[in-house]
Amino acid sequence: xxxxxxxxxRSGFSISTVSRTLxxxxxxxxxxxxxxxQIAKEMNYYPNAVARSLVQKKTHTIGMFFGNKExxxxxxxxxxxxxxxxxxxxxxxxxxxxxxxxxxxxxxxxTTLCRERSVDGVVLLLSGEGKKRTEQLDELQDSNxxxxxxxxxxxGDRCTYVESDNYTGAxxxxxxxxxxGHRTIAFIGGxxxxxxSFDRMRGYQDALMENKLGMDPMLMRLGYFSxxxxxxxxxxLLAHKPNITAFFCVSDQMxxxxxxxxxxxxxNVPEDISVMxxxxxxEAVYFRPRLTTIRQNKYEMGTQAARILLQxxxxxxxxxxxxxxxxxxxxxxxxxxxxxx
Amino acid sequence: xxxxxxxxxRSGFSISTVSRTLxxxxxxxxxxxxxxxQIAKEMNYYPNAVARSLVQKKTHTIGMFFGNKExxxxxxxxxxxxxxxxxxxxxxxxxxxxxxxxxxxxxxxxTTLCRERSVDGVVLLLSGEGKKRTEQLDELQDSNxxxxxxxxxxxGDRCTYVESDNYTGAxxxxxxxxxxGHRTIAFIGGxxxxxxSFDRMRGYQDALMENKLGMDPMLMRLGYFSxxxxxxxxxxLLAHKPNITAFFCVSDQMxxxxxxxxxxxxxNVPEDISVMxxxxxxEAVYFRPRLTTIRQNKYEMGTQAARILLQxxxxxxxxxxxxxxxxxxxxxxxxxxxxxx
DNA sequence: TTGTAGGCGTTATCAG
DNA sequence: CTGATAACGCCTACAA
Numbered sequence: 001x002x003x004x005x006x007x008x009x010r011s012g013f014s015i016s017t018v019s020r021t022l023x024x025x026x027x028x029x030x031x032x033x034x035x036x037x038q039i040a041k042e043m044n045y046y047p048n049a050v051a052r053s054l055v056q057k058k059t060h061t062i063g064m065f066f067g068n069k070e071x072x073x074x075x076x077x078x079x080x081x082x083x084x085x086x087x088x089x090x091x092x093x094x095x096x097x098x099x100x101x102x103x104x105x106x107x108x109x110x111t112t113l114c115r116e117r118s119v120d121g122v123v124l125l126l127s128g129e130g131k132k133r134t135e136q137l138d139e140l141q142d143s144n145x146x147x148x149x150x151x152x153x154x155x156g157d158r159c160t161y162v163e164s165d166n167y168t169g170a171x172x173x174x175x176x177x178x179x180x181g182h183r184t185i186a187f188i189g190g191x192x193x194x195x196x197s198f199d200r201m202r203g204y205q206d207a208l209m210e211n212k213l214g215m216d217p218m219l220m221r222l223g224y225f226s227x228x229x230x231x232x233x234x235x236x237l238l239a240h241k242p243n244i245t246a247f248f249c250v251s252d253q254m255x256x257x258x259x260x261x262x263x264x265x266x267x268n269v270p271e272d273i274s275v276m277x278x279x280x281x282x283e284a285v286y287f288r289p290r291l292t293t294i295r296q297n298k299y300e301m302g303t304q305a306a307r308i309l310l311q312x313x314x315x316x317x318x319x320x321x322x323x324x325x326x327x328x329x330x331x332x333x334x335x336x337x338x339x340x341x
Numbered sequence: 342x343x344x345x346x347x348x349x350x351r352s353g354f355s356i357s358t359v360s361r362t363l364x365x366x367x368x369x370x371x372x373x374x375x376x377x378x379q380i381a382k383e384m385n386y387y388p389n390a391v392a393r394s395l396v397q398k399k400t401h402t403i404g405m406f407f408g409n410k411e412x413x414x415x416x417x418x419x420x421x422x423x424x425x426x427x428x429x430x431x432x433x434x435x436x437x438x439x440x441x442x443x444x445x446x447x448x449x450x451x452t453t454l455c456r457e458r459s460v461d462g463v464v465l466l467l468s469g470e471g472k473k474r475t476e477q478l479d480e481l482q483d484s485n486x487x488x489x490x491x492x493x494x495x496x497g498d499r500c501t502y503v504e505s506d507n508y509t510g511a512x513x514x515x516x517x518x519x520x521x522g523h524r525t526i527a528f529i530g531g532x533x534x535x536x537x538s539f540d541r542m543r544g545y546q547d548a549l550m551e552n553k554l555g556m557d558p559m560l561m562r563l564g565y566f567s568x569x570x571x572x573x574x575x576x577x578l579l580a581h582k583p584n585i586t587a588f589f590c591v592s593d594q595m596x597x598x599x600x601x602x603x604x605x606x607x608x609n610v611p612e613d614i615s616v617m618x619x620x621x622x623x624e625a626v627y628f629r630p631r632l633t634t635i636r637q638n639k640y641e642m643g644t645q646a647a648r649i650l651l652q653x654x655x656x657x658x659x660x661x662x663x664x665x666x667x668x669x670x671x672x673x674x675x676x677x678x679x680x681x682x
Numbered sequence: 683t684t685g686t687a688g689g690c691g692t693t694a695t696c697a698g
Numbered sequence: 699c700t701g702a703t704a705a706c707g708c709c710t711a712c713a714a
Contacts, residue, residue, distance in 0.1 A: 004707065004708060005707070005708090013685085014684065015685085015686095015707095015708080015709095016684075016687095016710080017685075020709095023709085028683070029684085032684085046449075046456050047708080049457045049459065050459050050706085050707080051395055051690090051707035051708045052707080053690095053708095054392055054691070054692095054706090054707080054708075055690050055708055055710085057690080061439070080421070087442045088442075090442055091442035091443055092444050092445075093445075094444070094446075095443060098402070098440075099428065099437060099440060100437055101428045101431055101432035101436065102401070103435075104434075104435035108387075112387045115387050116389065117390050117391075118390065286624055286627030344691055344692090355700065356691095356702090358701070360692065361693095361700090368699060373699080373700085388691085389690090389692070391690090391691080391692095392690070392691035392692045392693090393691080393692055393693075394706095395690090395692075395706045395707070396694080396705070396706050397692080397693070397694095397706090398706080
């Protein structure tokens with residue numbers, strides 16, 4: 001409750017002198033400072049961030065968007081590390097994080113939401129559905145709001161993104177399968193809109209081509225990062241291509257249900273058939289068999305995103321550049337040499 | 342950039358009329374309204390939440406505390422559902438969530454942080470270390486800031502908490518073990534400061550007493566919800582009480598490492614020895630063997646916490662009451678009848 | 683070194 | 699129905 005004004009009255013000094021003191025300006029008499037500080041402490045003063053933000057046009061807050069409801073990024077294990085990293089980095093630099101959750105304003109645009117709340121910057125953690133709001137993303141990209149997206153290729157004067165090297169990662173996965181002797185490798189991809197889905201598919205295709213294995217469209221299906229879809233597609237693939245020896249699923253969660261599905265069909269992984277995932281989420285170690293997969297460096301993605309955002313906020317001039325982080329092959333138990341070798 | 346003032350100038354009406362219009366007051370001439378709305382749209386007007394908050398003393402923001410660094414609640418699977426639920430509930434009621442992460446102000450007290458940011462209420466998600474800041478918790482509890490804590494017994498005029506019925510849950514766990522024929526049941530508890538640790542320990546003890554099995558202090562150790570500690574204690578227990586047939590660990594994470602530890606000692610779970618957990622975190626289904634445990638209804642805890650907080654914010658009068666939610670026994674594979682039966 | 687005055691964008695009170 | 703005018707709490711020239 002104690003305001004700068006009350007301290008001024010109590011101390012006998014003016015509001016501005018009190019303000020200067022509290023903000024550690026140097027041009028304040030030592031004794032004056034002492035007295036004011038003393039009184040401030042007595043009155044248990046704390047600055048009102050809202051008032052300060054209003055005049056300074058700086059909130060020391062960065063906004064964060066997740067998908068809404070069903071598809072909340074918060075519920076996806078992949079985003080956890082990212083949030084954690086962003087939080088750490090932002091915290092160190094004196095920022096708090098505002099989670100945009102107000103459903104009352106669902107008709108509002110991302111940009112408007114940011115402006116209303118006057119956040120200093122924003123990080124986008126949108127999954128599936130969220131990425132479809134392309135007009136909104138365009139608007140944000142063209143606004144001057146500092147922004148870093150995860151896995152969404154936004155590019156603007158103050159806007160960029162962080163991603164994994166999905167292409168190389170996928171390629172590595174397939175190369176590994178090939179190195180183990182697999183020749184008929186099924187692909188359960190993501191969707192047709194997200195860049196990461198596209199890149200992983202290209203990686204799969206190019207690996208096959210470079211190994212002169214040819215590319216059979218009948219081996220490729222889209223799973224939309226959905227567990228039920230993934231199972232359906234696995235069934236479809238198996239029905240049409242019974243000689244498949246390995247599945248490359250573009251997410252660990254899909255890989256997991258595919259393994260369960262195969263088991264239910266009486267096939268053992270990896271003895272009868274191999275399965276590879278992508279992401280390396282925490283649970284992957286617990287899957288049975290433990291999942292061989294491609295690790296995305298999630299924490300690093302978050303750290304980078306935060307740093308770039310901070311940099312963009314601090315410096316009007318520099319235009320942020322996209323960052324692509326390397327993936328890593330994690331060999332565990334779900335891939336083995338195919339039977340006939 | 343467009344402010345209410347600019348709209349006033351452009352439209353020829355006064356600031357107050359514009360404000361009333363924008364806020365859907367009824368006492369505005371239809372034509373006036375139309376014109377103003379038109380211009381507002383043209384100028385792409387959006388209200389400045391900061392300015393509004395300043396005058397209304399209401400930010401439509403609720404604060405959220407997590408532990409700091411190493412012990413961040415964000416990193417603990419248990420809290421995820423809670424956050425998710427709080428987010429859902431708060432969003433529906435028009436609130437955004439502010440994650441307190443600013444490390445620059447680590448010397449500040451919880452209460453001060455809330456006041457500075459003028460959050461309308463706060464939910465506490467503190468783990469281990471965080472709970473030790475008792476003076477701060479007392480201060481918050483005695484402040485008039487609407488507050489709901491998870492698993493921390495705060496009680497004040499505008500402050501309360503939500504927890505699971507840990508006592509009954511633990512009792513149920515032990516009763517189940519007993520029903521399976523176990524007589525020498527080791528206990529790996531939490532810490533000596535948290536209520537939930539205490540309650541679970543009491544549940545364990547009472548279940549033994551009520552079954553007239555007696556209570557051997559040598560069977561009880563504290564694991565502090567730490568993986569390494571849990572393993573150490575399991576080793577200690579086994580060394581001193583080789584006839585143990587079951588371990589009851591008060592968290593799934595501890596149960597998991599205990600299982601791994603037992604395996605490394607050449608003991609199979611549950612054939613040679615049984616293990617029970619507590620929490621039912623997502624990963625528990627993936628443990629091998631799949632973990633038998635006590636489920637906390639995490640999502641419901643979050644929902645309740647949010648509702649109570651909202652209620653407390655809206656109504657100065659009602660004093661919030663603590664809520665204790667029932668647990669649920671989840672039988673999977675990690676418990677079997679002991680060998681000698 | 684200190685004080686005065688204006689303003690940040692809104693809401694709210696009170697005349698007219 | 700509309701318009702001054704005064705807050706909200708703080709910062710920041712500019713003056714003194």
